[in-house]
Amino acid sequence: MATVVVTGRLPDETLGALRDAGHEVRAWEHDGPVPRDQLLALVEGADALVTLVTERVDAELLDAAGPGVRVVANVAVGYDNVDVPVCADRGVVVTNTPGVLRRPPQTWRWRWSSCPRAGWARPSGSCGRGRSGSGVCSYAALLGRGLQGRTLGIVGLGGIGRATARRARAFGMHILYTGRRDAPSDVVEELGARRVELAELLEAGDVVSMHLPYSAATHHLVGADELARLGPTSYLVNTARGPVVDEEALVHALQEGTIAGAGLDVYEHEPRVHPGLLELENVVLLPHVGSATVETRTGMALLAARNVVAVLAGEDPVTPVG
Numbered sequence: 001m002a003t004v005v006v007t008g009r010l011p012d013e014t015l016g017a018l019r020d021a022g023h024e025v026r027a028w029e030h031d032g033p034v035p036r037d038q039l040l041a042l043v044e045g046a047d048a049l050v051t052l053v054t055e056r057v058d059a060e061l062l063d064a065a066g067p068g069v070r071v072v073a074n075v076a077v078g079y080d081n082v083d084v085p086v087c088a089d090r091g092v093v094v095t096n097t098p099g100v101l102r103r104p105p106q107t108w109r110w111r112w113s114s115c116p117r118a119g120w121a122r123p124s125g126s127c128g129r130g131r132s133g134s135g136v137c138s139y140a141a142l143l144g145r146g147l148q149g150r151t152l153g154i155v156g157l158g159g160i161g162r163a164t165a166r167r168a169r170a171f172g173m174h175i176l177y178t179g180r181r182d183a184p185s186d187v188v189e190e191l192g193a194r195r196v197e198l199a200e201l202l203e204a205g206d207v208v209s210m211h212l213p214y215s216a217a218t219h220h221l222v223g224a225d226e227l228a229r230l231g232p233t234s235y236l237v238n239t240a241r242g243p244v245v246d247e248e249a250l251v252h253a254l255q256e257g258t259i260a261g262a263g264l265d266v267y268e269h270e271p272r273v274h275p276g277l278l279e280l281e282n283v284v285l286l287p288h289v290g291s292a293t294v295e296t297r298t299g300m301a302l303l304a305a306r307n308v309v310a311v312l313a314g315e316d317p318v319t320p321v322g
């Protein structure tokens with residue numbers, strides 16, 4: 001029997017899958033991320049770790065766990081929280097959860113600060129009370145831009161980028177993408193997607209959506225210069241990892257109208273959100289919930305459990321990273 005430490009609250013099925021395979025499960029059972037000092041104590045003597053993106057998996061954590069750890073199963077597609085070379089040096093297998101996370105964010109925090117509850121929104125004085133007293137908005141109030149015929153630029157046409165592009169096609173958008181290599185020809189054909197350099201993608205994109213992993217190479221991939229290329233009628237969406245965008249530069253661009261707006265699910269210094277973002281009306285902020293459907297979160301957690309069970313049984317992991 002091996003000891004599997006689970007560093008966050010996961011669906012019962014996941015813990016059940018691990019116990020059914022004969023393992024002892026030690027799980028952090030409180031809401032929110034486990035504080036570091038408690039995490040270091042929790043992992044002691046573990047054979048396997050099931051981790052969330054909120055936990056840094058590094059030499060210190062592996063030392064605290066001890067020499068028995070054979071696998072780190074990260075419950076996320078992204079694994080920038082895991083020091084993969086350090087794990088590899090110690091012969092610890094690292095896995096992630098690709099192929100489950102397919103849905104872009106479906107909820108928005110709508111900023112009603114200027115909108116009285118009993119009436120219509122009143123942006124910039126464009127609304128007024130009608131004779132009926134029911135509240136009337138001007139014809140031009142709250143106008144946005146349609147997506148039909150516009151261009152979506154996808155930075156990173158992996159599984160999630162493709163899923164986003166498919167949905168955008170349903171809105172009649174044209175797809176450009178940038179990435180390290182050409183996408184497979186069937187994907188290019190299905191999406192009618194054209195590969196371009198980042199600069200061209202930013203200049204042509206009405207919406208640019210980030211879908212690439214975070215690493216030293218992608219740190220601040222989008223900064224002040226790139227936002228200037230995007231321009232005052234275009235939008236930036238980041239559901240990947242916060243630090244791929246220079247958040248300070250983004251706040252400035254949103255304040256100055258260098259770009260039209262942004263939709264963010266991730267932040268450079270999570271869980272802290274740049275205070276400048278909270279003041280703005282041209283940004284939609286979500287608290288890293290891109291994967292937050294019952295189906296996706298359950299699927300990711302079960303995949304992490306399958307990886308642990310496979311490695312502890314001496315088999316190949318299902319979805320190793322690297």
Ligand code: DGY
Nearest residue numbers: 053076077078101291
């Ligand atoms: C992922 O899968 O990388 C998500 O960001 C985790 O919620």
